[in-house]
Amino acid sequence: MKLPISRGRISHTLFEDFVWLVRSLFSKINDSRTVARFETTFANYVGRKHCVVFPFARTGIHAVLKNLELPAGSVVLMPPITIKPILDVVLDLKLVPVFVDIDQSTVCFSETSLTEALKSSPRVAILTYLFGIVPDVEALCKTLRNAGVFIIEDFSQCLNGKFRGDKIGSFGDVSVYSASSVKTLDTYGGGFVFTDDSEMAGSLGIDQRKLSKPSRSRLIKKVQTDLIRNFASQPIIFAILTFPILRFLTWRGGSKLTKFTGDRDQQPLTSLPAEWFESYTSIQAKVGLQQIKQMEEKDSKRKSAINQINSSHNFSDRPIGADGGENVFWQYIVYADNFSDFQKQLTSRGVDCSTTSLVKISGLASYPFQGVTPNADRLYSNGVYLPCYHQLTKSQISRISNSLSELEPK
Ligand SMILES: Cc1ncc(COP(=O)(O)O)c(C=O)c1O
Secondary structure: OOOOEOOOOOOOOHHHHHHHHHHHHHOOOOOHHHHHHHHHHHHHHHOOOEEEEEOOHHHHHHHHHHHOOOOOOOEEEEOOEEOHHHHHHHHHOOOEEEEOOEOOOOOOEOHHHHHHHHHHOOOEEEEEOOOOOOOOHHHHHHHHHHOOOEEEEEOOOOOOOEEOOEEOOOOOOEEEEEOOOOOOOOOOOOEEEEEOOHHHHHHHHHHHHHOEOOOHHHHHHHHHHHHHHHHHOOHHHHHHHHHHHHHHHHHOOOHHHHEEOEOOOOOOOOOOOHHHHEOOOHHHHHHHHHHHHHHHHHHHHHHHHHHHHHOOOOOOOOOOOOOOEEOOOOOEEEEOOOHHHHHHHHHHOOEOOEEOOOEEHHHOOOOOOOOOOHHHHHHHHHEEEEOOOOOOOHHHHHHHHHHHHHHOOO
């Protein structure tokens, strides 16, 4: 019997999520030594001198931008597609976002759009890697540094990616990783800021100590979310419950569920929520210390699955990254002319897929700043997320390969 293949999986086992749920109910959550131990371990792993953890990546970016003490109205170069809270943080600090369109092949800033955007005299760039695809980060950083721009790498989707042998996350003035649900290193949330600059690390440490006490109930909720997603994407449960529900809702026109983890709010915030400023917990740090040891094996399984799929079809219209880059394929994307037809075709072959759950922040009508970003528009509507995780089995890999071969443009 061929079970349908889910669009995503949680990187933990169901048992791990269950154990962490129990521990989050009863164990100590604010042991600062455990948090510091994970910060040091993670800094060494990425190859940076310092790591300071915040509850979310957005909070870490907020702290970095605040510490730069930029005058109001300073320009921040932003990706057109990312999570909306990063835009909220930029606006909260009275900074002005300028959206730099992506290159369709590297899904990062396009050199031409970047050159154009530099005319706005930006002070900062949030260089964001999407889907574990590696651009020519050396060239991008050189262009930005020559223009005196402070570089924040957001490598939430590209942990362990490399360019010419150097790890992604080691190129910018600072770099940020979000360990939120569905990521390759998932600690039920957490935003890690890395830097080699001791002064910046010191200032970030002061901000970290100002965060309020962590909330046990919020931690429990986050673990529960992972546990539920994990359960719903287990092959048997997915076959008998989740996939039929998704099919029904898609057939009924439920556009929300064509997105990877559902739809997200698109309204501006009047103030930043208190939850964004609560400390990371020591339980999450323990999860990180356990999970980081599994990263290499999971990465290599996932990359090998995608390399097998890639070698079996001629779907050349997809992000492939730059020469010299080692992609990690957090997600595997192809461009389809018509997402909904493509999805129907894949669904009938038992392959679940989706569009991105990230927000096109360059096109939010209710926000004061927009941008013209046609390549991002295409990625947003025509980029198909295919199943891509370390748990893919041999037969699932060949089914995805065969489906893509059948659907490849003639
Ligand atoms: C590029 C990128 N940045 C940041 C985040 C998450 O950040 P936060 O930890 O603030 O939720 C995500 C999560 O999906 C992401 O894809």
